[in-house]
Amino acid sequence: MSEYDIIVIGGGPSGLMASVAAAEHGASVLLIDKGTKLGRKLGISGGGRCNVTNMKDTAELIAHIPGNGRFLHSALRHFDNRSIVAFFEELGIRLKEEDNGRMFPVSDRASSVVSALVGKVKNLGVQIMTGSPVREVLYGPDRVHGVLLDSGKKLTARAVVIATGGKSVPHTGSTGDGYSWAEAAGHTITELYPTEVPIVSREDWIRSGELQGLSLRDVSLSVWNEKGKPLISHRGDMIFTHFGLSGPIALRCSQFLRQVQRKTGKDSVEMSVDLFPDLRPHEMEAKLQDKLEAEPKKAIRNALKGLLPERLIPLLLSKAGIDGDLTCPHLSKNAHAALASLLKRMPILVHGTRSLEEAFVTGGGVHLKEINPGTMQSRLMPGLYFCGEILDIHGYTGGYNITAAFSTGYTAGMHAALKEE
Numbered sequence: 001m002s003e004y005d006i007i008v009i010g011g012g013p014s015g016l017m018a019s020v021a022a023a024e025h026g027a028s029v030l031l032i033d034k035g036t037k038l039g040r041k042l043g044i045s046g047g048g049r050c051n052v053t054n055m056k057d058t059a060e061l062i063a064h065i066p067g068n069g070r071f072l073h074s075a076l077r078h079f080d081n082r083s084i085v086a087f088f089e090e091l092g093i094r095l096k097e098e099d100n101g102r103m104f105p106v107s108d109r110a111s112s113v114v115s116a117l118v119g120k121v122k123n124l125g126v127q128i129m130t131g132s133p134v135r136e137v138l139y140g141p142d143r144v145h146g147v148l149l150d151s152g153k154k155l156t157a158r159a160v161v162i163a164t165g166g167k168s169v170p171h172t173g174s175t176g177d178g179y180s181w182a183e184a185a186g187h188t189i190t191e192l193y194p195t196e197v198p199i200v201s202r203e204d205w206i207r208s209g210e211l212q213g214l215s216l217r218d219v220s221l222s223v224w225n226e227k228g229k230p231l232i233s234h235r236g237d238m239i240f241t242h243f244g245l246s247g248p249i250a251l252r253c254s255q256f257l258r259q260v261q262r263k264t265g266k267d268s269v270e271m272s273v274d275l276f277p278d279l280r281p282h283e284m285e286a287k288l289q290d291k292l293e294a295e296p297k298k299a300i301r302n303a304l305k306g307l308l309p310e311r312l313i314p315l316l317l318s319k320a321g322i323d324g325d326l327t328c329p330h331l332s333k334n335a336h337a338a339l340a341s342l343l344k345r346m347p348i349l350v351h352g353t354r355s356l357e358e359a360f361v362t363g364g365g366v367h368l369k370e371i372n373p374g375t376m377q378s379r380l381m382p383g384l385y386f387c388g389e390i391l392d393i394h395g396y397t398g399g400y401n402i403t404a405a406f407s408t409g410y411t412a413g414m415h416a417a418l419k420e421e
């Protein structure tokens with residue numbers, strides 16, 4: 001006879017929601033976390049305001065989870081973004097919708113969301129053990145058996161839910177401990193890599209720091225594939241740093257440059273910025289022409305102010321081979337065309353990303369072919385369930401990963417409680 005129906009390992013959004021669902025479906029649940037506080041990563045998400053979910057419809061949600069989002073169809077049928085909103089509003093957490101469907105608490109305080117969720121877990125009678133690292137998941141000959149704590153204590157359960165997250169930002173507790181427990185049950189771990197992570201470039205003008213801190217608003221950033229075609233473009237804001245590119249659209253593009261690197265075997269990948277994404281090339285030329293013709297006596301470097309961020313002008317002129325002291329009427333037709341084309345496609349050679357530890361999200365994880373998408377149960381080890389970022393699922397920031405964590409967590413907890421094996 002086991003001490004618990006279900007042991008959930010990991011008190012992030014997926015493990016907390018798994019505990020709620022399991023307890024609501026009548027199971028006795030023990031939630032174990034190695035940290036002294038639950039929901040640490042959730043508490044720093046969305047810039048510390050806790051981006052609880054995203055209100056896009058299901059097709060759009062899935063499209064914003066480029067790492068195997070389609071696996072989530074069944075889980076979202078059990079518990080989707082609307083269920084998440086209803087769940088928190090029932091707990092007295094009023095939510096508001098911001099840009100691009102992102103949902104935040106009206107209080108703008110992540111702590112309010114985390115404490116409401118933890119409060120719900122406690123009210124349902126879930127036993128909570130914090131400051132208790134799990135060392136191993138114990139397997140019997142034909143099913144999961146329980147867990148072994150670092151302290152040496154063994155705890156038994158009919159089902160174990162592994163919700164230990166990925167390997168990113170390890171000071172929040174996500175140090176990747178669950179992967180080896182999955183492997184011990186026979187699971188495959190697909191290659192782990194950083195996603196939603198700043199991009200590194202060794203271009204001289206990046207290394208010199210001349211653009212460091214410069215933000216570009218509402219531009220389009222593209223990653224080019226080996227055939228010279230844009231593999232992906234994202235529109236929004238970005239910032240130049242001392243090592244490369246950061247900001248929302250750089251984070252979104254980061255996983256795609258790894259794809260090109262893997263395909264080509266080369267470390268450098270071409271990216272580009274379109275500074276005027278609403279203009280077609282001939283409209284760009286006309287706009288530039290108008291601007292320069294309006295200021296015929298000015299040196300080009302000065303005439304371009306107002307059209308472009310000032311700090312970008314010397315770099316663009318040097319890339320186009322234009323002497324910035326020339327006055328506008330002296331600009332040749334070719335130079336004019338070269339400059340207009342650079343404004344639409346300013347190339348940046350990039351060479352990789354920052355580390356997995358610095359990434360917002362971990363790509364790769366427990367192979368999804370080995371998981372039942374309707375229940376989150378292992379296909380290899382009866383009684384073993386997975387949920388959240390440990391799975392080979394990753395989305396863009398904007399509430400998509402947290403939605404995946406809540407949805408898979410709810411599904412795992414509910415089915416573990418229903419004893420369907």
Ligand SMILES: Cc1cc2nc3c(=O)[nH]c(=O)nc-3n(C[C@H](O)[C@H](O)[C@H](O)COP(=O)(O)OP(=O)(O)OC[C@H]3O[C@@H](n4cnc5c(N)ncnc54)[C@H](O)[C@@H]3O)c2cc1C
Pocket residue numbers: 009010011012013014015032033034035038039040041042044045046047051132133134135163164165166168169172173174175176177178359360361387388389390395396397398399400401402403405
């Ligand atoms: C700075 C930052 C901002 C983010 N912003 C967004 C955003 O805006 N939108 C979005 O969708 N996503 C965002 N994310 C990603 C999102 O927070 C994660 O995808 C999500 O928290 C994953 O939930 P999880 O439950 O799978 O794992 P985690 O939240 O990582 O929780 C795992 C838990 O397991 C515990 N644990 C690990 N090993 C053990 C062990 N051996 N024994 C016991 N317990 C253990 C850990 O202590 C931790 O509490 C952000 C991430 C970061 C770092």
